[in-house]
Amino acid sequence: MITGVKITLLIAAVTAITSLFLGTIIAIMRKSRIKPLRVLGRLYVEIFRNIPGLFWLLFFYFVFPEILPFGWGDKLNTYIYYPIVASMIALTLDNTSYVSDIIRSGLLAVPASQREVAISTGLSRVQQYQHVILPQTFRKILPPLGTRMIHNFKNSSLCMVITAPELTWATQQIESLTFRGLEVTTLATVFYIAVSLFSGGVIIMLEKFYKIDIQSITHMEVE
């Protein structure tokens, strides 16, 4: 069961961080002047958002190795950690589609004038995003982003269907072996709730910490 907890946390952490990076890239792609990039970004979001995460889990575990060429698929199937890897791939891709849209709405909420100032002081495109635009974006989207990350954490339990040894899977294993389902399920429930509440608390604390920046943004728009 402890292993279950560790794997759950591992999957949740890796997918959260990766989807943040990927999500930022896709959100920026969708704002690009280059049409193919915009289209690609939109395509990605539509595909992964409209098809359930559970499907992608099954897809990456069962289907993906079959369609790979050169016998790579066989290597994947025999890799003992593949259920975990497949879980991470599927959940990341799924989470990214939502995260990128949240980030995109944050990007839209940063006034265009901020970018103009950054441009006019001679900052390069990358610098504009890194120092001016993205910091403001993330401060604005803390609430919905945090919520989505908690949801992603809960999605880790779906991975049991492809035998990733995370917590829910572990509880089911223990139940079938020892018939002590009640105890383990309760424990697991407590764990899930604890992590979710803790994450929620962290988000609220972050919001308070950055309150001065978020306040100022609305103040300036009023002016």
Place this chain on the structure above:
Amino acid sequence: MIRFKNVNKWFGDFPVLRNINLEILRGEVIVVCGPSGAGKSTLIRTINKLEPVQDGEIIVDGHSLTNNKTNVTALRAEIGMVFQHFNLYPNKTALQNIMLAPLKVRGLRKKQAKERALKLMERVGLIEKSDMYPIQLSGGEQQRVAIARSLAMEPKIMLFDEPTSALDPELINEVLDVMISLAQEGMTMVVITHEMAFAQKVADRVVFMDKGEILEIETPSQIFVNSKHERTMEFMSKILHIPISSDHKKTE
């Protein structure tokens, strides 16, 4: 220093700049005025290529803006711009606002950047507010920090897009004072403003624009009293609050 040659610009089919020919010398202070929609903002924004032009040539500090090979990013570091709505970075303190560009573009060390920023805060009279966030500052203070921020890059040219239009009347003077001292130090400035007392004091020439065209370029005293176009007279009388066919300047 800045030269416009037969510049034309359209937004779609709508002409916003028509046949602009203007030369601004180093150290000159140019005030641009005119009715709303005349193209003044657009004109000033073409100087640092925030707006591109479709026709004509713009040469800034020897570099052609219309030439695709010109490194505009490097050029922008030499041009400072102050906006009507201040546009400070809300998630950074006044000092951090000022320090950002020198740190990242000029590659200054943190200590040097901080020293420079503190000197500038002192120059605009706000040193005690260095660690405050924009939301904690009044409009006039925010604008002065914005000016300090642009000066941090030690630019050769300063552009001002209606810097005092969004300010309470009492706060206008503190910003104008900083601009006047800049002008007296020999900075090349292009200022869009309707503060005619300011123009009278430091402007070398006043450019009057209407409907995308430059109608007149005169010295401040000439343009208020002796303008060639009726449209200019009409506009000047409105902003100076004097009747139209008077040849007297605004009296007390």
